[in-house]
Amino acid sequence: MVMRQIVEFLMNSDQMDIGLAIVDSEARILWLNTTMNTWYSVTPEEEFPAHSAIQAIVGQVLQDKKNYPGVLVQEKLDGKVRSMIAYVYPQLKGECFVLMADIQDFQQYVQIQCEKERRETIGHMAAGTANIILNPLAVIKGTLQLLEKSSKDHVSVLQFAASPPHQKMTGYFKLLDEQIQTIDKALQRFLLFGKPFEWKFAPVSVLSFMQEWVPDIQVQALEKTVRFALEYPERNGFVFGHPKLLRAALQEIIDNALDASPPGSVLTLRINITDNHIHIIVRDQGAGIPKDLQSRIILPFITSKPDAIGFGLSFSHAMIAKMGGSLNFESSEVGTNVIVQLPTFTGTT
Structure with a gap:
């Protein structure tokens, strides 16, 4: 009785991200809910698209006469590949009950x-x-x-x-x-x-911070025979954070950029300050991050360098996140831009 009530509830609900259908012994659709119709653009008396994973599963169930619960499939819906889970059960008179759920977000x-x-x-x-x-x-x-x-x-x-x-x-x-x-x-x-330190955050002047840090970068670049270009902001701004955390995070980005920079190339550090955000952009002219690593490069121990442990960008990402910021990058065969975005401190926390 409870199972029947659950099925009736599902069949009468079009507000859920669950597709439901009943197909006959010839794999033709007898009934389907709005979600299933939206996903597959089919109507009663039709079959599911021949190229779809669900059509293959239905055919297998009709042949084997046994349950196929919780089958993970990839379906191309609305031009996008979605992760789905399918439950297909044979019923009386040779029919099949089909339940599909979109588990992409999950x-x-x-x-x-x-x-x-x-x-x-x-x-x-x-x-x-x-x-x-x-x-x-x-x-x-x-x-x-x-x-x-x-x-x-x-x-x-x-x-x-x-x-x-x-x-x-x-x-x-x-x-x-x-x-x-x-x-x-x-x-x-x-x-x-x-270590979960209790950092005492305070407003950090971006210009003062840069004036203390930049000379060290210039020395590093000189040792690597890399030209260093600095683009100062037109105005000052403040970050609510800790100078030690900020410097440690940014230094890792600079170190990576210098390691990637061939002799004679240009390393650029640019700072943009607006009322809402502070952007610190590090641009190198190296070979770029391999495409197969770009989606994972901020994870610990992921690196393209054979003599490195792959801890730098993940460390920078974690430290910047502690200050409410984010780290993103754009990379190609002509270089990499690492973009740090931090909220501009306005006097309230």
């Missing part, structure tokens, strides 16, 4: 939720790993500093400067210190990504 929701959980898991793992490594790293750094000091204490300044072995040792200590700083920077980034 699949997108599940995908978003799964990606959210994946990011959280990776964040926790990154923060935990960073915490484990940071303490031994601090010990290594301290030990190297003591060794360097000890080697200098045993000879005079003049002897140290004139001695080739001591000069080599100085170079080794410098190299080790640089490598430790690189590791420390990466670990701090992992902590930012995964």
